[in-house]
Amino acid sequence: MKPETIANNIRKLRATLPDGVTLIAVSKYHPAEAIEAAYAAGQRDFGESKAQDLRVKQQQLPQDIRWHFIGHLQSNKIKYIAPYIHLIHSIDSLRLLQEVNKHAAKAERVIPCLLQIHIAQEETKFGLTPQECRALLDEGTWHTLHNIQLRGIMCMSSNTDDTSQIEKEFATARALFDEIRSKHFSNAPHFNIISAGMSDDYPLAIAAGSTHIRIGSTIFGEPEI
Ligand SMILES: *Cc1c(COP(=O)(O)O)cnc(C)c1O
Secondary structure, eight states: OOHHHHHHHHHHHHHHSOTTOEEEEEOTTOOHHHHHHHHHTTOOEEEESOHHHHHHHHHHSOTTOEEEEOSOOOGGGHHHHTTTOSEEEEEOSHHHHHHHHHHHHHTTSOEEEEEEEEOSSOSSSOOBOHHHHHHHHHHOGGGGOTTEEEEEEEEEOOSOSOHHHHHHHHHHHHHHHHHHHHHHOTTOTTOOEEEOOOTTTHHHHHHTTOSEEEEOHHHHOSOOO
8 A cells, every 4th residue: 555545544543533542553464664654644553463573573663663462472482572562462371471471571571461352253263261361360370470461351353244243242342351350450550451443343342442443454455465
């Protein structure tokens, strides 16, 4: 896409978003030039799903970009992103959280993290079931991990045209967020992020209380892969 088109897409999206909703431009599979076009339009939050790609882009692009990791995170790749990652959206096991904590300690920082919740009907999507999420928090080890900070949850809805199904899934995520916040984070105002909503469903996600939407194709078009 042309740089002007990308900049326009960003502006149009921003104009529709309520206050308090953070727009994350999902730049996976798109080149540095596309990111620079969005950056020039004032965009600072970007999402990537591959640690190796992110590593290259992070070195190439302006240092005040806030990079969000939104893909499946392999333990052996954490070291590449630990020094600078702004928010990891895709924690789906205690083991992964422990690994992130270890690399965050080496990098001498505290890494904000979200628990990825599986709410969709598809089998293929990663994430904790609500029950697994409750179990992870109840088990309590996470309290001892001082180099991570749990900030909220992330979820993806089913890939369907059935609006009521998507609404139901986002409502489930919101109810889980409220439940775990009051049980485990009532004294932790930083537990305040619901990362939900992509190009096709972000208005529904915002209606259900999403605070961070992750938009790729509406900004950058379909990736050429
Ligand atoms: C690719 C991706 C997005 C963006 O999807 P679009 O439909 O292109 O907006 C959002 N979240 C995750 C986790 C993704 O992998």
